[in-house]
Amino acid sequence: MKVLVTGGAGFIGSHTVDKLIQEGCQVTVVDDLSTGRRENVNDQAAFVEMDVCSPALFELFAVGQFDGVVHLAAQTLVPVSLDKPDFDCRVNVLGTVNVLEACHRYGVRRVVLASSAAVYGDGVVVPAVEDAHLAPTSFYGLSKLTAEKYLAMYSQVYGLEGVALRYANVYGERQGDGGEGGVVSIFARRMARGDVLTVFGDGNQTRDFVYAGDVANANWLALVTPNISGVFNVGTASETSVNDLAHLLANAAGRPVDIQYGPPRTGDIYRSALDNRLARERLGWQPQVPLAEGLARTWQWMKEREG
Ligand SMILES: NC(=O)c1ccc[n+]([C@@H]2O[C@H](COP(=O)([O-])OP(=O)(O)OC[C@H]3O[C@@H](n4cnc5c(N)ncnc54)[C@H](O)[C@@H]3O)[C@@H](O)[C@H]2O)c1
Numbered sequence: 001m002k003v004l005v006t007g008g009a010g011f012i013g014s015h016t017v018d019k020l021i022q023e024g025c026q027v028t029v030v031d032d033l034s035t036g037r038r039e040n041v042n043d044q045a046a047f048v049e050m051d052v053c054s055p056a057l058f059e060l061f062a063v064g065q066f067d068g069v070v071h072l073a074a075q076t077l078v079p080v081s082l083d084k085p086d087f088d089c090r091v092n093v094l095g096t097v098n099v100l101e102a103c104h105r106y107g108v109r110r111v112v113l114a115s116s117a118a119v120y121g122d123g124v125v126v127p128a129v130e131d132a133h134l135a136p137t138s139f140y141g142l143s144k145l146t147a148e149k150y151l152a153m154y155s156q157v158y159g160l161e162g163v164a165l166r167y168a169n170v171y172g173e174r175q176g177d178g179g180e181g182g183v184v185s186i187f188a189r190r191m192a193r194g195d196v197l198t199v200f201g202d203g204n205q206t207r208d209f210v211y212a213g214d215v216a217n218a219n220w221l222a223l224v225t226p227n228i229s230g231v232f233n234v235g236t237a238s239e240t241s242v243n244d245l246a247h248l249l250a251n252a253a254g255r256p257v258d259i260q261y262g263p264p265r266t267g268d269i270y271r272s273a274l275d276n277r278l279a280r281e282r283l284g285w286q287p288q289v290p291l292a293e294g295l296a297r298t299w300q301w302m303k304e305r306e307g
Contacts, residue, residue: 002026004066007073009036011175015216017042052095061106068223072114081140092143100154110161112222119145127237127273163222168235168274172212173301192306201264206239208273211294214287221283235274236287252295
């Protein structure tokens with residue numbers, strides 16, 4: 001199977017590329033390296049440095065004849081979306097439309113789109129179910145929701161098989177310290193450097209932390225499971241407070257933790273966890289890596305990297 005992974009030099013993208021190659025796919029990565037790294041890309045994947053908004057994407061699709069696309073390339077930061085909504089919209093909405101149009105023109109069968117828990121916003125019953133009321137609190141959440149709707153419209157109008165996965169807070173090896181849900185990598189990096197951890201707000205805000213390898217597996221299943229389309233949550237359905245996360249990470253690292261508290265950030269959701277029954281039933285997916293184990297792996301990677 002020939003698969004294009006946009007954003008494949010990034011954190012989730014590189015785990016996804018590894019999984020696809022392990023499953024025997026022929027993988028091409030498109031990435032502009034704005035936050036991704038060339039060295040993240042598996043040696044067995046072809047790499048093209050390109051912006052997903054570029055018209056040149058069509059030539060790549062014409063040559064590549066891809067069966068499936070996993071579209072992960074995005075502007076991933078809530079604060080950036082609030083500072084530069086036009087940039088967020090360009091990459092996350094227009095970039096997605098460019099990818100979908102190329103898929104339609106060049107006969108791609110299925111597209112897996114990276115969406116986010118950010119589409120739910122605050123006030124939703126936790127853990128959130130897919131058909132909950134959607135009220136994003138940032139331009140990032142809005143651009144991800146808009147991308148989902150474009151995917152649904154391409155399915156409706158052209159019969160493109162579209163699967164949108166709403167990831168919870170993904171963590172694991174190779175996570176940059178800027179990305180959405182990057183609190184694990186930010187904390188791990190600061191601990192490795194012996195710095196104090198900064199928590200925005202009271203630290204009782206909760207997140208649903210899902211390991212990157214489990215997300216890569218969800219991307220794979222979304223690509224190959226027959227007769228599925230629509231939206232699926234990819235999370236553990238359990239909440240962990242940021243304060244508890246800091247202590248779990250300290251346990252994994254065997255180091256004491258020093259926390260300072262700052263003001264809450266605009267656009268941040270207070271509670272977040274994603275119900276995963278639909279993905280279990282329809283994709284046969286479930287999270288495999290418990291938080292303590294995933295944090296231990298992440299810490300090990302960070303320690304080696306930071307020296
Ligand atoms: N990390 C999370 O917790 C999380 C949660 C929900 C959704 N997501 C989504 O998952 C996807 C991957 O996120 P990530 O955490 O791996 O972030 P990341 O920043 O590591 O990966 C994004 C990749 O896309 C590339 N990219 C960005 N703009 C591009 C453009 N215009 N053209 C080509 N490439 C471009 C970057 O260079 C990077 O390699 C994103 O769509 C993100 O919104 C992530």
